[in-house]
Amino acid sequence: MAKITSIEYFRVLPRWLFVKVASEDGQYGWGESTLEGHTEAIEGSLDELIGRFVGYEADDIEHIWQTAWRLGFYRGGAVFMSAISGIDIALWDLKARKLKVPLYSLLGGKVRSRVAVYAWIGGDRPSDVEEQAKQRKAQGFTTVKMNATGDLGWLDSPSALQSSVERLKAVKAVGLDAGLDFHGRIHKPMAKQLAKLLEPHQPLFIEEPLLSEHPEAIKHFSQQTTIPIALGERLYHRWDIKQFLEASSIDILQPDISHCGGVSEIRRIAAMCEAYDVGLAPHCPLGPIALAASIQVALSTPNFVIQEMSLGIHYNKMTPPGAGTYDLNNYVKDTTVFEVNEGYVKVPTGVGIGIEVDEAEVRRVSKDCKAWRCLEFHGPDGAVREW
Ligand SMILES: [Mg+2]
Known part of the structure; x- marks a missing residue:
């Protein structure tokens, strides 16, 4: 068992948001929380989860999932769930890496x-x-x-x-x-x-x-x-x-x-x-x-x-x-x-x-990366149309 020591996120081109979780035994895993057009919202949601989950056992993936789902009181929706997704994927990657097996x-x-x-x-x-x-x-x-x-x-x-x-x-x-x-x-x-x-x-x-x-x-x-x-x-x-x-x-x-x-x-x-x-x-x-x-x-x-x-x-x-x-x-x-x-x-x-x-490339690109914005479509009368 080893506790989570850090959860970082990286905004990268073209429009993605990667998550890296590390644990005290030197293990790490990568996840992805990309929610197209809503990067800052996910980053805010991740900040909240990071504050809660650093110090949790990295192996207890289901406990972390249930804690994020149930103890947030408010739940569901694209933002909360994309934030949970990035951490969950990273924890599974970390665990499989630690055991030296493919995730499947x-x-x-x-x-x-x-x-x-x-x-x-x-x-x-x-x-x-x-x-x-x-x-x-x-x-x-x-x-x-x-x-x-x-x-x-x-x-x-x-x-x-x-x-x-x-x-x-x-x-x-x-x-x-x-x-x-x-x-x-x-x-x-x-x-x-x-x-x-x-x-x-x-x-x-x-x-x-x-x-x-x-x-x-x-x-x-x-x-x-x-x-x-x-x-x-x-x-x-x-x-x-x-x-x-x-x-x-x-x-x-x-x-x-x-x-x-x-x-x-x-x-x-x-x-x-x-x-x-x-x-x-x-x-x-x-x-x-x-x-x-x-x-x-x-x-x-x-x-x-x-x-x-x-x-x-x-x-x-x-x-x-x-x-x-x-x-x-x-x-x-x-x-x-x-x-x-x-x-x-x-x-x-x-x-x-x-x-x-390629962590060096992720860190390099994320240094000055602007958030991608959703497209805008309007009809000939100027009214909004679905993207
Ligand atoms: Mg589609």
């Missing part, structure tokens, strides 16, 4: 020999997807995800939807499967029309067909289409998720390990999903620590389906002028860990979450 070994061992992954194409105003799809195919991907539309009015012209169908057809013609992210930006009057138009072309799934705060509408939506319904990046713990499982309104759950309480909670969420015949496709347009931890979970989770990864995602290029592009491999020492072949990444051979973080 502590989670019951492997149930598969490689991990299916997908990457993004298209950006927030999707165009030229055919060329990007070809590039992804050449990189080794067999599946991609793209935004179904740009920003859209509450009730827009039906003609605004036709290009979504054409883009899906173009990507499928390249020989890739494609998930379509409605991004919560398409409201009910348009979403149901778009699903009907897309259905003959068999997208792999529709993501966030409507915002998660409309469970009754999502249930109704799911009964109108044969396309698998996926969501979950804006659900933060098992109590958020249970109503969707009980309503049988989703087919694929997409919890994000950096927002849903870390390794501990995503494992419990996965088991709940298994009991309702719902697959797990962890969300992760984030950094290398979140992805590495997700891969360890994927290896040990029976109802895992496919893992999102942010390699080349448009957000990774949104850095200040002159700062260059930061991507998954900027902060890891062995860049072969995230290599993709035939749509899969291989089982990492390293201990812990399977990557060695």
Whole structure:
């Protein structure tokens, strides 16, 4: 047993927040608390947790999780849960490193020999997807995800939807499967029309067909289409998720390990999903620590389906002028860990979450790193539209 001696966080480009936990026996682990566009809020929440948990036993991961959850009185939500996530992932990494085993070994061992992954194409105003799809195919991907539309009015012209169908057809013609992210930006009057138009072309799934705060509408939506319904990046713990499982309104759950309480909670969420015949496709347009931890979970989770990864995602290029592009491999020492072949990444051979973080680079970039801001979308009348 060894007590936690420090918990540090690092704001880094392009828009990530890493967490490092160290213990008195010289061990350490890395986590990720990235909550896109809300960096300062997470840092504040982490400050509070750091004040509480320095001095706790690093091995007592569940006790720390329960303490953060229950003794904060207020609980849940993107901010609190992303802060807990970073510490939880780091504690699991630390424990597995100390025991000199890969994390999946502590989670019951492997149930598969490689991990299916997908990457993004298209950006927030999707165009030229055919060329990007070809590039992804050449990189080794067999599946991609793209935004179904740009920003859209509450009730827009039906003609605004036709290009979504054409883009899906173009990507499928390249020989890739494609998930379509409605991004919560398409409201009910348009979403149901778009699903009907897309259905003959068999997208792999529709993501966030409507915002998660409309469970009754999502249930109704799911009964109108044969396309698998996926969501979950804006659900933060098992109590958020249970109503969707009980309503049988989703087919694929997409919890994000950096927002849903870390390794501990995503494992419990996965088991709940298994009991309702719902697959797990962890969300992760984030950094290398979140992805590495997700891969360890994927290896040990029976109802895992496919893992999102942010390699080349448009957000990774949104850095200040002159700062260059930061991507998954900027902060890891062995860049072969995230290599993709035939749509899969291989089982990492390293201990812990399977990557060695380049701490010197993290510290260098974090020195003068501005917080990333969410995008702003407005319609032609100036009214706010969903990002
Ligand atoms: Mg999404």
